Amino acid sequence: MDPCTSAQDVHRCDLCETAIAQSYCDFCHVNLCKPCIGEHISDEYETHKIVRFQDRKSTLLYPKCITHTPKNCEHQCKNCDNIFVCSSCTASEQHRGHIFVEVLEVYKSKKEVIEKDTENLQNLITPKYDEIALDLEKQLASLEGGYEKLTSAMSKQGEQWHREIDIVINKMKTKIGEIKEKHRDILQKHLEEINQIQSLINKTLLAMSEIKESREVTPTIEYSSKISEFSKLPSQIKVTLPTFIPNLIDREQLESLYGQITPLSSATEESLSSINEPNTSVNExxxxxxxxxxxxxxxxxxxxxxxxxxxxxxxxxxxxxxxxxxxxxxxxxxxxxxxxxxxxxxxxxxxxxxxxxxxxxxxxxxxxxxxxxxxxxxxxxxxxxxxxxxxxxxxxxxxxxxxxxxxxxxxxxxxxxxxxxxxxxxxxxxxxxxxxxxxxxxxxxxxxxxxxxxxxxxxxxxxxxxxxxxxxxxxxxxxxxxxxxxxxxxxxxxxxxxxxxxxxxxxxxxxxxxxxxxxxxxxxxxxxxxxxxxxxxxxxxxxxxxxxxxxxxxxx
The missing domain is CATH 2.120.10.30 (TolB, C-terminal domain)
Incomplete structure (x- = not known):
């Protein structure tokens, strides 16, 4: 099988390209079979890091010291703005008496921070931005329709103002008649419901009277009280009559009576709390x-x-x-x-x-x-x-x-x-x-x-x-x-x-x-x-x- 043209089910040695890889050079990042290890490390043995294939990419790649090549910088000097230093640097006169920290410990600490930040970004912060973006998209999508409604409302108001006063009065009277019928329907419907309940109560009373007069055991034993059912009184409905409030009209107030357009308002709303804190309560x-x-x-x-x-x-x-x-x-x-x-x-x-x-x-x-x-x-x-x-x-x-x-x-x-x-x-x-x-x-x-x-x-x-x-x-x-x-x-x-x-x-x-x-x-x-x-x-x-x-x- 040609490894260049076919899918591989196992990892092959990068040198011979045929044998199965059993080792890995964590410095050069290449797969190696056992026979090829000697050839690979024959040039500069100290720079290579041969590990088991399953342990690959576990070795840290330290920065190289620019003063003591090719040594790795495995420490940082706190007195020198945390610059990277090698073992030779730590023993030099330049860094005498300085405080050093291990790069490995800093690396592990930063890895934990990155892991936590990644989790916060993915699970907390990114969804919030998605919500904000979705809200803005919805606002943009409804923009045209909203302004069309605004201009339509203005046109409708203009048409109404150009009608004859008697047409307006007749229209309002018709509206009052419709409201009156709705008013009547509401009351009638509620009355019918009350009448049905009253009918059930009367039938219950009649049945109870028959049981009281009867000497039969079964109806009395099977009697089930409906007091709790009928004790739940229906709510009383109060429908308020509409009122007519005439507008006072004069020439100075004509524009304000016709309507007004509120100015465009754009403001950034501050967050009430951080993402990790619950929102404070709001008094309604x-x-x-x-x-x-x-x-x-x-x-x-x-x-x-x-x-x-x-x-x-x-x-x-x-x-x-x-x-x-x-x-x-x-x-x-x-x-x-x-x-x-x-x-x-x-x-x-x-x-x-x-x-x-x-x-x-x-x-x-x-x-x-x-x-x-x-x-x-x-x-x-x-x-x-x-x-x-x-x-x-x-x-x-x-x-x-x-x-x-x-x-x-x-x-x-x-x-x-x-x-x-x-x-x-x-x-x-x-x-x-x-x-x-x-x-x-x-x-x-x-x-x-x-x-x-x-x-x-x-x-x-x-x-x-x-x-x-x-x-x-x-x-x-x-x-x-x-x-x-x-x-x-x-x-x-x-x-x-x-x-x-x-x-x-x-x-x-x-x-x-x-x-x-x-x-x-x-x-x-x-x-x-x-x-x-x-x-x-x-x-x-x-x-x-x-x-x-x-x-x-x-x-x-």
């Missing part, structure tokens, strides 16, 4: 937020609330009094500003001290342990300090506007030192409106900086470097009567953003990427303004005109 939103308490603060108008600790929070309004309340609603402390000015905003620093912006002095002051005000920051020339936020690193973020009323910015301070100014995007366009001083600010758990820009009718979010991330301008709703005008803003433990919609009497909840999650609009909110979130993700919201603070539970 309640189906229906719950009003926990209403605290009457006594403020004529209340605009600011900030959480102090497990049991207390600070509040301020139009007057010079700053009040601290226990969570049960009892007044704990009242502090009057030394200058008699109204605080624009309140915030707690990392040491538990209260900071506030003065409305007339254009300063930031600190109330430490309830004592006299301490000045910690002056306003910049021609710039008015407005709202505050203390970051996770202890820095102070301040929103401010210029007295020309066309510029606004966010400035980061460390003590009295200005560290960062955030005013323009990458195209040198202003990030914030300049004609309104209402710009509450907060930092999210991912270090994003979130500003509720009332005059811009938007929540504007940048990352910690000041790079623009996204802008939220409200969520379409048939019950929206006024433009979105965000006032207070806060974030919770899940990086959700909560902002008060003052004129529409509700709170918007967004995720960290600016996607709308839900409204809080069921707690009889009256002109919500300042907001904060406590350590248990309960919302505190100021009702600015009646002086109340409401505590609302919105997550599980």
């Amino acid at each position: 939103l309640l189906d229906e937020p719950e009003l926990v308490a209403t605290i009457k603060t006594g403020h004529t108008n209340i605009y600011n609330v900030t959480w102090l600790n497990e049991n207390k929070f600070w509040t301020s309004g139009l007057r010079k009094e700053i009040k601290c309340f226990n969570i049960d609603g009892s007044l704990h402390q009242t502090k009057t500003t030394t200058s008699g000015e109204q605080p624009r905003d309140l915030v707690i620093d990392s040491n538990g001290n209260l900071l506030y912006t003065g409305s007339t002095s254009n300063t930031v002051k600190k109330i430490k342990n309830g004592q006299a005000d301490e000045l910690i920051l002056f306003g910049l020339p021609r710039w008015v300090l407005v709202h505050l936020c203390v970051t996770s690193t202890g820095d102070l973020l301040v929103t401010m506007y210029n007295d020309d009323e066309i510029q606004s910015k966010v400035v980061r301070y460390s003590g009295f030192t200005e560290k960062q100014t955030i005013q323009f995007d990458d195209e040198s366009k202003p990030l914030y409106s300049g004609s309104d001083d209402l710009k509450y600010i907060t930092e999210n758990r991912n270090h994003d900086i979130c500003v509720a820009d009332c005059d811009a009718t938007a929540v504007v979010v940048v990352d910690q470097d000041g790079k623009f991330r996204w802008r939220y301008t409200g969520y379409p709703s048939v019950v929206t009567k006024h433009p979105f005008k965000p006032a207070g803003i806060a974030t919770d433990s899940q990086s959700r953003i909560l902002t008060s919609d003052h004129f529409n009497l509700r709170i918007h909840i967004l995720n960290k990427k600016g996607q709308f999650l839900r409204y809080i609009d069921n707690c009889d909110l009256k002109n919500p303004w300042g907001v904060c979130v406590d350590n248990n993700d309960n919302l505190l919201v100021c009702e600015c005109y009646n002086g109340n603070v409401k505590k609302i539970k919105y997550s599980k």
Whole structure:
């Protein structure tokens, strides 16, 4: 059999190409039969390593020493950046007193690392990348269809707007008639089910009556109780009548009533945990937020609330009094500003001290342990300090506007030192409106900086470097009567953003990427303004005109 043209069932000697290989040179990587071993090692015997064929490729190939050829380097010198050295090198004057490690031990250790890394890459990391790639492929595959639906929805809306009013009314009446029939069918079906059960109960009662009157043993002995079956009462069904909510139409609101296109949002979502760690738990939103308490603060108008600790929070309004309340609603402390000015905003620093912006002095002051005000920051020339936020690193973020009323910015301070100014995007366009001083600010758990820009009718979010991330301008709703005008803003433990919609009497909840999650609009909110979130993700919201603070539970 020609070994060059036919499949081999045994390994042949690489020298004679006929005899069966019984040995192997681990240095030259050739198969050898016994007669050919002598010929193979006849040239440089010391360099060859003859082993049994089954033990082939077990000998390590050490690097050759460039100084003492042809010796193998079986050690590394730790004092010389782990260079490879031979036995002669270790005894040389150059390496006197140095520390050496065996290459074999390093080799074995690295082999274990490679084995473990290979396993992690194959079993843990690669599947994750496959999932991400598959998700992106699915998004790309659905791209055309998604945009077709978007343009179709816009075209359909345009057709509806061009119809006659009486056609729209007739269509809606027809729809109401259809809903009424569905309503009737639901109730009728449920009634029939109840009637069937009632019929069975009556038949059972009749049978039981016959057994009671009968003297026959068998029916009585074979009687099986159906009480447990009939005790499982069917659920009561309540079908709510539909409502008609007319939209208010005027020329200025025509575009917003027709609809809006949310801006394209692209953000990288950070991993909640490493691949080898379980995901942390996420508190889900309640189906229906719950009003926990209403605290009457006594403020004529209340605009600011900030959480102090497990049991207390600070509040301020139009007057010079700053009040601290226990969570049960009892007044704990009242502090009057030394200058008699109204605080624009309140915030707690990392040491538990209260900071506030003065409305007339254009300063930031600190109330430490309830004592006299301490000045910690002056306003910049021609710039008015407005709202505050203390970051996770202890820095102070301040929103401010210029007295020309066309510029606004966010400035980061460390003590009295200005560290960062955030005013323009990458195209040198202003990030914030300049004609309104209402710009509450907060930092999210991912270090994003979130500003509720009332005059811009938007929540504007940048990352910690000041790079623009996204802008939220409200969520379409048939019950929206006024433009979105965000006032207070806060974030919770899940990086959700909560902002008060003052004129529409509700709170918007967004995720960290600016996607709308839900409204809080069921707690009889009256002109919500300042907001904060406590350590248990309960919302505190100021009702600015009646002086109340409401505590609302919105997550599980």
